[in-house]
Amino acid sequence: MVHISRVQKRPKGHAREAEVTDYVYGTHFAAQDLPHHEMAEREMPAAVAYRLIKDELSLDGNPLLNLASFVTTYMEDEAQNLMTDSMSKNFIDYEQYPQTANIQNRCINMIADLLHAPTAESPDDQDSIGTSTVGSSEGIMLAMLAMKKRWQNRRKAEGKDSTRPNIVMNSAVQVCWEKAARYFDVEEKYVYCTETRYVIDPEGAVNLVDENTIGICAILGTTYTGQYEDVKAINDLLIKKKIDCPIHVDAASGGFVAPFVNPSLEWDFRLPKVVSINVSGHKYGLVYPGVGWVFWRSAEYLPKELIFNVNYLGTEQATFTLNFSKGASNIIGQYYQLIRLGRHGYRSVMQNLTRTADHLATELQKLNFIIMSDGAGGGLPLVAYRLPPDENRLWDEYALAHVLRQRGWVIPAYTMAPHSNQLKMMRIVLREDFSMDRCNVLVEDMKMAMKTLEEMDRAMIEQYIRHSSRQSQSGKPDHPVYPGEKHSLQGKTGKTHAVANAINFTQETWTNDIFAAQAAHIDAFALNLGYGLHNYELILNDAFTVAHRHNFKMFLSFDLGQGSQWPADEIVHVIDNYATGSAYYKHHDDKPLVSTFEGGQSADVWKDVRHNAQSEFFFIPDWSSLGIKAASSSPLIDGLMSWHAWPAGAHDMNTTLDEEYIAALDGRPYIMPVSPWFYTNLPVFDKNWAWRGDDLWFDRWQQVLELAPEYVEIITWNDYGESHYIGPMHEDDLGIFAVGDAPFNYAEGMPHDGWRAFLPYVIDLYKSGGKNASFDKEGVVSWYRLNPGSACMSGKTTPGQLSVEGTNTTSPRTLMQDRIFYSALLESAADVTVSIGGASKTGSWVDTPSGQKGLYHGSVPIDGMTGEVVVTLSRAGEQIAQMKGEAITTDCRKNHGYNNWNAWVGSAMSEKNVASEKTSSNDKKSGSQRSRPAMTLLLGLVLLALV
Numbered sequence: 001m002v003h004i005s006r007v008q009k010r011p012k013g014h015a016r017e018a019e020v021t022d023y024v025y026g027t028h029f030a031a032q033d034l035p036h037h038e039m040a041e042r043e044m045p046a047a048v049a050y051r052l053i054k055d056e057l058s059l060d061g062n063p064l065l066n067l068a069s070f071v072t073t074y075m076e077d078e079a080q081n082l083m084t085d086s087m088s089k090n091f092i093d094y095e096q097y098p099q100t101a102n103i104q105n106r107c108i109n110m111i112a113d114l115l116h117a118p119t120a121e122s123p124d125d126q127d128s129i130g131t132s133t134v135g136s137s138e139g140i141m142l143a144m145l146a147m148k149k150r151w152q153n154r155r156k157a158e159g160k161d162s163t164r165p166n167i168v169m170n171s172a173v174q175v176c177w178e179k180a181a182r183y184f185d186v187e188e189k190y191v192y193c194t195e196t197r198y199v200i201d202p203e204g205a206v207n208l209v210d211e212n213t214i215g216i217c218a219i220l221g222t223t224y225t226g227q228y229e230d231v232k233a234i235n236d237l238l239i240k241k242k243i244d245c246p247i248h249v250d251a252a253s254g255g256f257v258a259p260f261v262n263p264s265l266e267w268d269f270r271l272p273k274v275v276s277i278n279v280s281g282h283k284y285g286l287v288y289p290g291v292g293w294v295f296w297r298s299a300e301y302l303p304k305e306l307i308f309n310v311n312y313l314g315t316e317q318a319t320f321t322l323n324f325s326k327g328a329s330n331i332i333g334q335y336y337q338l339i340r341l342g343r344h345g346y347r348s349v350m351q352n353l354t355r356t357a358d359h360l361a362t363e364l365q366k367l368n369f370i371i372m373s374d375g376a377g378g379g380l381p382l383v384a385y386r387l388p389p390d391e392n393r394l395w396d397e398y399a400l401a402h403v404l405r406q407r408g409w410v411i412p413a414y415t416m417a418p419h420s421n422q423l424k425m426m427r428i429v430l431r432e433d434f435s436m437d438r439c440n441v442l443v444e445d446m447k448m449a450m451k452t453l454e455e456m457d458r459a460m461i462e463q464y465i466r467h468s469s470r471q472s473q474s475g476k477p478d479h480p481v482y483p484g485e486k487h488s489l490q491g492k493t494g495k496t497h498a499v500a501n502a503i504n505f506t507q508e509t510w511t512n513d514i515f516a517a518q519a520a521h522i523d524a525f526a527l528n529l530g531y532g533l534h535n536y537e538l539i540l541n542d543a544f545t546v547a548h549r550h551n552f553k554m555f556l557s558f559d560l561g562q563g564s565q566w567p568a569d570e571i572v573h574v575i576d577n578y579a580t581g582s583a584y585y586k587h588h589d590d591k592p593l594v595s596t597f598e599g600g601q602s603a604d605v606w607k608d609v610r611h612n613a614q615s616e617f618f619f620i621p622d623w624s625s626l627g628i629k630a631a632s633s634s635p636l637i638d639g640l641m642s643w644h645a646w647p648a649g650a651h652d653m654n655t656t657l658d659e660e661y662i663a664a665l666d667g668r669p670y671i672m673p674v675s676p677w678f679y680t681n682l683p684v685f686d687k688n689w690a691w692r693g694d695d696l697w698f699d700r701w702q703q704v705l706e707l708a709p710e711y712v713e714i715i716t717w718n719d720y721g722e723s724h725y726i727g728p729m730h731e732d733d734l735g736i737f738a739v740g741d742a743p744f745n746y747a748e749g750m751p752h753d754g755w756r757a758f759l760p761y762v763i764d765l766y767k768s769g770g771k772n773a774s775f776d777k778e779g780v781v782s783w784y785r786l787n788p789g790s791a792c793m794s795g796k797t798t799p800g801q802l803s804v805e806g807t808n809t810t811s812p813r814t815l816m817q818d819r820i821f822y823s824a825l826l827e828s829a830a831d832v833t834v835s836i837g838g839a840s841k842t843g844s845w846v847d848t849p850s851g852q853k854g855l856y857h858g859s860v861p862i863d864g865m866t867g868e869v870v871v872t873l874s875r876a877g878e879q880i881a882q883m884k885g886e887a888i889t890t891d892c893r894k895n896h897g898y899n900n901w902n903a904w905v906g907s908a909m910s911e912k913n914v915a916s917e918k919t920s921s922n923d924k925k926s927g928s929q930r931s932r933p934a935m936t937l938l939l940g941l942v943l944l945a946l947v
């Protein structure tokens with residue numbers, strides 16, 4: 001039978017069902033944003049809050065696939081239940097939760113036993129001491145405080161200065177060490193890693209110890225490569241040399257690995273010099289974050305003034321922690337793991353991981369990777385590896401990490417600790433849940449990822465790398481108020497993706513650089529500002545604040561090269577914000593000077609800028625690629641700068657173009673560019689070229705003296721990527737090499753400071769029209785390349801920029817001469833000798849000042865010789881100054897097989913002062929008379945946009 005039912009209408013007067021639903025996605029909460037900034041006035045149902053937050057968190061990565069982290073991602077249900085049960089307990093409340101406190105003590109006993117902590121055998125002996133912490137970082141801070149206090153107490157008792165403590169450690173320490181040193185005012189003394197050694201050099205560490213050293217930190221499992229540092233060697237050296245210096249072992253990861261995998265390794269309290277050790281419970285202690293442990297050999301190493309006896313809720317408690325309240329769950333979790341697993345359980349887990357790590361390393365080796373970590377239990381169960389150098393490979397570790405990320409794997413690519421030549425590497429941390437099966441899946445995915453990259457062409461890879469560096473920028477932005485914060489593996493990775501040359505500049509950096517510029521008689525910095533740098537205002541504020549403080553000047557230069565899209569209104573905004581400041585450089589003390597790098601092709605932007613800016617500025621752009629005629633006839637300019645600072649081809653620099661500029665400007669100011677060198681190899685930016693440097697630094701200043709332009713601009717202060725920097729080297733600002741995918745870091749270890757040595761003299765000559773310059777010390781500056789041209793791979797570097805120079809196919813080998821160049825500042829004629837690897841050559845001068853006093857210049861050929869370079873000035877057989885320089889070598893390993901076309905620069909000044917009466921240089925080239933005051937401006941490519 002079929003029932004047909006009549007549709008019944010709602011009786012009149014019956015209200016419609018209220019618009020209320022408890023179905024999460026039917027509520028109005030699901031139709032609006034979750035509160036971000038202010039608390040809502042009204043409550044939200046628990047189920048809705050739960051679901052919406054959970055949904056949002058689903059965007060986080062899968063912790064199991066996060067092979068970047070050491071921190072535990074798996075615990076049994078029973079452990080989780082116990083931890084949940086104790087979540088409401090405040091650990092500090094000992095009286096209320098005496099069993100929890102008791103459990104902490106049991107954990108301390110058990111872990112201390114693993115570390116061979118001494119226990120009192122007689123009532124006179126002191127037991128070792130330990131406490132739980134939030135993680136190793138807190139443990140390290142407490143240990144640092146204890147070492148510092150103990151050292152201070154001793155110094156005070158001896159009546160000695162106790163204000164300058166230092167700590168010796170590897171440059172590959174985890175960021176918490178730098179943090180602790182900074183927080184507690186302890187100077188960091190680093191033993192730097194090299195390209196082949198990533199752990200501390202025991203001899204180097206012990207040699208750094210002085211009377212102010214509070215201790216040496218040794219790491220049992222470095223964060224970068226997982227390698228164990230040789231604690232025993234440090235211990236034995238200290239004993240042998242009878243040095244009274246304690247060792248702290250940072251066993252954040254290794255503390256729970258080595259005792260099970262490598263029990264005979266002596267690194268812990270078995271060594272008499274080891275006074276304290278930290279371990280992370282939440283790493284290989286197998287507990288969820290955050291729990292850690294720190295131990296002292298005895299109370300002697302934990303000065304009692306650091307211990308607080310607090311009377312809390314009626315009970316006296318001794319505490320040594322950085323904060324008061326903390327949850328009890330993780331300590332309970334730790335106890336669960338210790339009794340659940342016992343020694344056998346931990347051993348099984350750690351041995352499994354070690355075996356799997358060895359298997360993974362073998363598989364990666366088969367794929368041609370270079371393994372940087374130690375296998376077979378010699379280090380942590382992790383695999384650190386890198387690609388072999390290969391001139392033809394288009395992709396790198398960053399690109400590989402990015403492809404793997406798409407499959408869900410989080411495997412970080414980063415650069416090795418400072419002084420390791422920006423070595424790129426990747427690291428896979430094996431945690432207990434990384435079974436052999438998952439390992440094999442990863443290896444297959446790795447093969448697929450490499451295949452994908454091999455099949456991409458250059459354009460695609462570049463797009464890819466650019467995209468991934470943007471992703472990593474947007475994923476880890478600098479803090480808007482504390483930009484450029486560095487260190488920690490994460491920070492380091494982020495940092496290397498930042499291109500701005502001054503992104504890490506602090507007020508201190510500005511101060512130091514301004515002092516260096518002032519010492520060279522430089523008057524101002526041009527701040528070359530790229531578009532799109534989110535924190536540029538903070539950097540500019542610092543720059544102008546410090547310039548004001550030290551009576552230095554700065555001015556803006558807008559980087560408009562390579563499609564940079566500075567909108568007119570934003571240029572106006574920046575000019576109006578800064579141009580009226582007291583530290584802003586004003587042309588003839590009147591109008592603020594504004595400059596550019598390029599932008600001549602879209603010159604019209606400046607019509608709007610001129611029209612809308614409140615400040616009436618003096619505009620001297622560099623519109624070199626527009627051509628002199630077009631640029632000089634633009635009604636928008638007040639003067640011009642030229643970028644033609646290097647000779648195009650295998651010949652020396654001349655002034656043809658400068659003279660054309662001066663003529664075309666017809667009395668308007670010309671900024672003449674001066675630069676010492678140019679070599680760049682940054683494939684991501686399509687840059688791989690060199691110009692002849694050689695005699696350029698000397699020649700060009702002579703040309704300045706000859707032409708006497710109104711302004712001179714040195715290109716540059718800090719562009720390491722193009723090798724024409726003359727300012728101090730900032731480790732933190734060498735990220736360009738990783739971002740630009742340079743085949744190697746060609747600026748590291750290549751100082752250019754020597755090029756500033758004679759600037760005061762030559763700048764004074766220029767400013768005074770050759771009339772007024774003096775010097776009080778004689779000296780020599782020398783520069784040369786460390787590899788003879790034919791020694792290593794040329795790197796396919798072409799001379800000059802192809803688009804500008806046409807199809808120039810000369811090799812840099814013919815462009816640059818294999819010679820040692822030297823300039824000398826002398827009171828009267830002197831002799832120069834150059835020795836290379838001990839073989840001496842008599843040098844000659846190709847340029848001497850008339851009247852004998854002033855700048856001399858010359859060079860000698862290398863003639864295939866290698867070894868240390870020594871340039872000596874002498875007069876009548878008596879030595880005036882001697883510069884000992886870096887060795888010339890045909891060993892190309894440091895540069896991954898490539899020739900370094902950058903220059904090494906050194907200088908040496910005489911001990912004696914010369915009579916310092918002011919003399920004009922009678923130099924034949926410096927005679928022009930000037931009518932207007934000249935300014936030397938220095939261009940630092942200080943700010944750039946992100947790629």
Ligand SMILES: Cc1ncc(COP(=O)(O)O)c(C=O)c1O
Pocket residue numbers: 070134135136137138174176219221222223250252253280292
């Ligand atoms: C060697 C080393 N020390 C200290 C720490 C900091 O440990 P935690 O995260 O437990 O504070 C880490 C973390 O990775 C580390 O690897």
